Amino acid sequence: MHKISVQLPQNSYNIAIASGILPQLGEQMNQLKLGKKVLLVSNPEIFNYYGEIAIKSLQNEGFEVFHHSIPAGEQSKNLESIATLYDIALQHRLERNSTLVALGGGVIGDMTGFGAATWLRGINFVQVPTTLLAMVDAAIGGKTGVNHPQGKNLIGAFYQPKLVLIDPLVLKTLPEREFKAGMAEVIKYGIIWDEKLFLELENAEKIDSFTNINPELLQTIIMRSCQAKAEVVSKDEKESNLRAILNYGHTIGHAIESLTNYDLIVHGEGVGMGMVTAGNIALALNLWTKEEGDRQHILIKKAGLPTEIPSHLKADDIINLLNNDKKVKDGKVRFILPTKIGEVVITDQVSREVLVEVLR
Amino acid sequence: MHKISVQLPQNSYNIAIASGILPQLGEQMNQLKLGKKVLLVSNPEIFNYYGEIAIKSLQNEGFEVFHHSIPAGEQSKNLESIATLYDIALQHRLERNSTLVALGGGVIGDMTGFGAATWLRGINFVQVPTTLLAMVDAAIGGKTGVNHPQGKNLIGAFYQPKLVLIDPLVLKTLPEREFKAGMAEVIKYGIIWDEKLFLELENAEKIDSFTNINPELLQTIIMRSCQAKAEVVSKDEKESNLRAILNYGHTIGHAIESLTNYDLIVHGEGVGMGMVTAGNIALALNLWTKEEGDRQHILIKKAGLPTEIPSHLKADDIINLLNNDKKVKDGKVRFILPTKIGEVVITDQVSREVLVEVLR
Numbered sequence: 001m002h003k004i005s006v007q008l009p010q011n012s013y014n015i016a017i018a019s020g021i022l023p024q025l026g027e028q029m030n031q032l033k034l035g036k037k038v039l040l041v042s043n044p045e046i047f048n049y050y051g052e053i054a055i056k057s058l059q060n061e062g063f064e065v066f067h068h069s070i071p072a073g074e075q076s077k078n079l080e081s082i083a084t085l086y087d088i089a090l091q092h093r094l095e096r097n098s099t100l101v102a103l104g105g106g107v108i109g110d111m112t113g114f115g116a117a118t119w120l121r122g123i124n125f126v127q128v129p130t131t132l133l134a135m136v137d138a139a140i141g142g143k144t145g146v147n148h149p150q151g152k153n154l155i156g157a158f159y160q161p162k163l164v165l166i167d168p169l170v171l172k173t174l175p176e177r178e179f180k181a182g183m184a185e186v187i188k189y190g191i192i193w194d195e196k197l198f199l200e201l202e203n204a205e206k207i208d209s210f211t212n213i214n215p216e217l218l219q220t221i222i223m224r225s226c227q228a229k230a231e232v233v234s235k236d237e238k239e240s241n242l243r244a245i246l247n248y249g250h251t252i253g254h255a256i257e258s259l260t261n262y263d264l265i266v267h268g269e270g271v272g273m274g275m276v277t278a279g280n281i282a283l284a285l286n287l288w289t290k291e292e293g294d295r296q297h298i299l300i301k302k303a304g305l306p307t308e309i310p311s312h313l314k315a316d317d318i319i320n321l322l323n324n325d326k327k328v329k330d331g332k333v334r335f336i337l338p339t340k341i342g343e344v345v346i347t348d349q350v351s352r353e354v355l356v357e358v359l360r
Numbered sequence: 361m362h363k364i365s366v367q368l369p370q371n372s373y374n375i376a377i378a379s380g381i382l383p384q385l386g387e388q389m390n391q392l393k394l395g396k397k398v399l400l401v402s403n404p405e406i407f408n409y410y411g412e413i414a415i416k417s418l419q420n421e422g423f424e425v426f427h428h429s430i431p432a433g434e435q436s437k438n439l440e441s442i443a444t445l446y447d448i449a450l451q452h453r454l455e456r457n458s459t460l461v462a463l464g465g466g467v468i469g470d471m472t473g474f475g476a477a478t479w480l481r482g483i484n485f486v487q488v489p490t491t492l493l494a495m496v497d498a499a500i501g502g503k504t505g506v507n508h509p510q511g512k513n514l515i516g517a518f519y520q521p522k523l524v525l526i527d528p529l530v531l532k533t534l535p536e537r538e539f540k541a542g543m544a545e546v547i548k549y550g551i552i553w554d555e556k557l558f559l560e561l562e563n564a565e566k567i568d569s570f571t572n573i574n575p576e577l578l579q580t581i582i583m584r585s586c587q588a589k590a591e592v593v594s595k596d597e598k599e600s601n602l603r604a605i606l607n608y609g610h611t612i613g614h615a616i617e618s619l620t621n622y623d624l625i626v627h628g629e630g631v632g633m634g635m636v637t638a639g640n641i642a643l644a645l646n647l648w649t650k651e652e653g654d655r656q657h658i659l660i661k662k663a664g665l666p667t668e669i670p671s672h673l674k675a676d677d678i679i680n681l682l683n684n685d686k687k688v689k690d691g692k693v694r695f696i697l698p699t700k701i702g703e704v705v706i707t708d709q710v711s712r713e714v715l716v717e718v719l720r
Binding site for chain 2: 009010079083086090093114117118119120121122143144145148150151153154155156157158238324
């Protein structure tokens with residue numbers, strides 16, 4: 001088993017990664033000296049696949065386990081679902097040393113984390129991500145929350161888990177489209193932080209599905225991604241500055257997701273398009289070369305991701321939405337732009353003209 | 361102006377106290393280098409008294425100020441009010457460096473703080489308490505939250521303000537009953553932490569109303585109370601252990617409030633009754649003397665507070681409710697019991713028999 005430490009001023013924790021590690025969840029949690037009550041939160045499909053393994057593993061270590069399912073998908077990620085989670089927590093009389101375990105993708109993880117952050121002013125929280133996206137991104141770093149009807153993730157808290165347990169084998173049941181979407185975030189780390197990871201992906205034969213990718217490479221790139229995220233988050237937990245680079249591709253990606261009502265385009269696809277767009281802005285501003293932009297473009301394609309923004313979306317609509325983004329500061333939209341493979345800058349100096357040109 | 365520092369591992373802040381300091385709110389906030397957008401949250405009555413002074417003071421320093429009122433009272437302290445607050449925050453496009461200012465009592469402070477803790481994963485927060493209870497207790501220490509239909513403060517977060525600004529003069533518009541209720545918390549600090557504060561209250565001629573109390577003494581006891589709370593919170597921000605002593609009188613107090621539907625008995629009155637009961641438990645267990653118990657009893661009476669639990673409440677109902685309290689750990693109710701004036705212990709070794717005896 002590999003352990004990656006997320007070092008924070010308070011509340012440091014480990015990411016445990018290994019193929020087939022899921023049945024060790026109880027054992028890993030037992031080492032943390034948590035209370036004996038556990039509420040496992042999942043969605044019906046994931047629970048069907050992995051719920052029993054997780055629960056048995058916890059019961060074997062003496063945990064008293066309850067279970068709650070939330071319908072899958074972004075449309076469940078709202079305050080109403082959190083209110084229901086509170087009711088369940090009360091019903092099972094969770095205490096301050098009890099633990100919420102999120103078994104699922106980013107939606108389940110974000111909601112469960114927010115529930116843990118705000119029930120009894122904070123109870124224990126453990127992440128067991130079951131999508132590639134959640135493994136390399138959502139489950140690490142303590143961002144939790146739900147959507148507001150008018151914007152994604154506007155409601156939330158920074159709240160760190162006690163443990164993230166990653167078993168790459170569970171990706172075998174992940175729909176292929178979701179696998180590709182997760183790969184967008186892996187590529188992101190290659191661009192913003194880890195050139196070697198980018199090269200590994202470039203050199204791989206195939207990276208577009210669980211079936212096609214080499215299993216060892218899969219574990220390696222998950223680990224490198226986690227390591228990258230852990231390093232960035234350790235340096236800037238609350239996103240004062242550096243952590244913003246993790247939003248590479250996300251500013252425009254969120255706008256695209258929002259304009260397609262979060263159903264035509266999945267998050268990772270939006271990020272892929274956003275990265276291509278950010279790359280084009282960087283090119284327009286002479287921040288990096290056409291060759292580097294092409295390498296990024298080719299890798300995103302290799303992951304089986306779309307690289308073109310849907311043609312029915314208007315540049316003006318995208319630009320207007322950008323101004324609603326959480327990352328707006330003093331009215332200026334901040335962009336994360338690449339300067340070379342493995343390095344980005346944060347800038348609010350992108351003119352509307354450049355944006356219009358690139359988006360058209 | 362007096363400043364008391366609340367020292368924390370992260371996010372230390374000051375409590376600024378002085379009679380007539382309210383018009384300096386803008387100046388004090390300006391020193392903190394916050395963003396220029398401010399949403400002032402209040403209730404209609406308090407806003408009517410002090411809203412304009414606060415807003416003018418902020419505008420004079422260049423802040424752009426919006427205002428939102430929430431109906432007064434515990435019945436507003438729920439998730440629906442928070443959802444509305446989110447809508448207002450979105451409407452005014454608050455950004456991550458924007459600030460929510462709570463101008464009001466504990467309910468407004470708790471809700472505004474929870475809103476600040478969870479909007480955009482945390483924006484700035486400033487407390488301007490306008491009740492004695494909020495000045496000496498609720499506004500300090502970072503406990504924020506709302507009620508669940510089945511229990512007080514079950515939903516919430518630890519979230520520290522950037523500043524607490526206390527102007528004792530605003531207490532002139534506080535209803536007398538609320539003044540007395542706040543005094544219960546002041547007496548609490550005398551019992552749990554600061555014998556000298558207890559003696560000041562014992563030696564004072566009158567302490568039962570804003571009109572009757574010596575103005576200098578009022579400022580002094582607010583400062584000593586803030587100092588006591590700041591010291592305790594600095595040592596144990598998240599209530600791992602020591603901070604629990606601040607709940608002296610609250611465990612039974614909450615049960616009494618709950619059984620009277622939060623309308624017959626106000627919080628401070630419940631705390632007063634809870635302290636008398638805790639004193640009686642301490643006496644039954646030979647933890648302190650009858651003389652000390654009597655001194656506490658007399659001082660609570662001197663503040664004009666009721667000392668007897670309403671006769672229609674049944675001991676069994678109170679005891680059953682205790683088991684629902686947030687402070688339950690591994691199924692055991694923890695009590696804070698005095699060992700002398702200025703000192704308490706935390707114990708879960710109070711038998712049901714002793715409870716029944718004392719409550720009957």
